[in-house]
Amino acid sequence: MLRSCATRLRTLGAPPAKQPGAVWRLFSSEKVIHKDYGLPNPSWSKDLRLLFDQFMKKCEDGSWKRLPSYRQNPVQTFKEFQTRFVDPGSVTKEEQMSKAQQFSRSLEEGLGFEYVMFYNKGEKRMVCLFQGGLHLQGVPGFVHGGAIATMIDITTGMCALAEGVAMTANLNIDYKKPIPLCSVVVVNSKLSKTEGRKLFISCDIQSIDEKTLYTSATALFIKLDPDKRLT
Numbered sequence: 134m135l136r137s138c139a140t141r142l143r144t145l146g147a148p149p150a151k152q153p154g155a156v157w158r159l160f161s162s163e164k165v166i167h168k169d170y171g172l173p174n175p176s177w178s179k180d181l182r183l184l185f186d187q188f189m190k191k192c193e194d195g196s197w198k199r200l201p202s203y204r205q206n207p208v209q210t211f212k213e214f215q216t217r218f219v220d221p222g223s224v225t226k227e228e229q230m231s232k233a234q235q236f237s238r239s240l241e242e243g244l245g246f247e248y249v250m251f252y253n254k255g256e257k258r259m260v261c262l263f264q265g266g267l268h269l270q271g272v273p274g275f276v277h278g279g280a281i282a283t284m285i286d287i288t289t290g291m292c293a294l295a296e297g298v299a300m301t302a303n304l305n306i307d308y309k310k311p312i313p314l315c316s317v318v319v320v321n322s323k324l325s326k327t328e329g330r331k332l333f334i335s336c337d338i339q340s341i342d343e344k345t346l347y348t349s350a351t352a353l354f355i356k357l358d359p360d361k362r363l364t
């Protein structure tokens with residue numbers, strides 16, 4: 134389903150996957166550099182690089198695909214989303230739209246959310262390799278629960294988006310062990326059931342040696358109905 138996910142995201146205006154660093158002209162007066170954040174940077178630990186390399190190997194036979202990740206979606210993405218699902222009276226102004234950023238990509242490199250996602254279409258599984266930086270602290274030395282929820286929402290969300298444009302309706306999280314800051318963990322999500330527009334997705338977060346289960350969660354996403362306005 135990844136091809137259709139990628140196709141859908143492109144339909145919504147995301148930059149094509151094969152053009153990291155390409156210059157995208159959104160308005161005649163504005164140029165935005167779209168950097169692909171799902172690639173190694175100097176803040177990535179040895180563990181994260183190692184895991185990244187392992188998953189890139191898995192991509193070679195086509196069973197897994199790495200997802201590119203951008204800080205900003207082109208204005209066209211907003212426009213198409215709003216045209217399809219938002220009441221014309223409540224659409225966001227174009228100037229504001231151009232300044233919007235993906236929340237999880239808006240912090241300084243290495244201090245916030247460092248992650249990369251891989252999708253297995255056959256298994257309907259989305260895996261996220263995540264390193265939580267020092268500015269995600271909750272209890273001293275550990276990642277904030279809200280930051281963990283964010284990563285679960287994004288990972289399950291991307292799993293859901295492979296099926297269509299969907300939003301989180303419900304997220305249940307069991308925090309079993311605290312996640313140390315700067316450690317690398319594996320967020321593993323899978324579409325477990327579909328009922329009409331409802332997508333049920335399970336998710337857990339484990340240490341890289343799989344010995345520690347930090348978090349387990351279930352999420353319900355609802356595919357948006359084009360005949361209903363969100364606002």
Ligand SMILES: CC/C=C\C/C=C\C/C=C\CCCCCCCC(=O)SCCNC(=O)CCNC(=O)[C@H](O)C(C)(C)COP(=O)(O)OP(=O)(O)OC[C@H]1O[C@@H](n2cnc3c(N)ncnc32)[C@H](O)[C@@H]1OP(=O)(O)O
Pocket residue numbers: 142145147206210214235286287290291298299300301302303329330331353355356357358361363
């Ligand atoms: C959306 C993305 C778009 C574009 C992507 C572009 C770029 C991608 C780049 C990065 C993406 C990163 C991933 C992002 C993932 C993050 C996702 C979010 O954070 S979404 C934000 C949080 N969620 C919301 O704000 C949603 C607020 N809720 C709603 O707007 C609505 O409730 C809804 C979810 C849209 C559902 O409303 P509908 O009117 O469409 O559905 P209903 O007729 O009410 O229900 C259908 C069906 O589902 C059952 N149901 C609904 N809600 C719940 C619930 N909370 N618990 C259990 N069941 C629920 C309902 O009972 C109906 O069931 P049925 O009668 O059996 O059919």
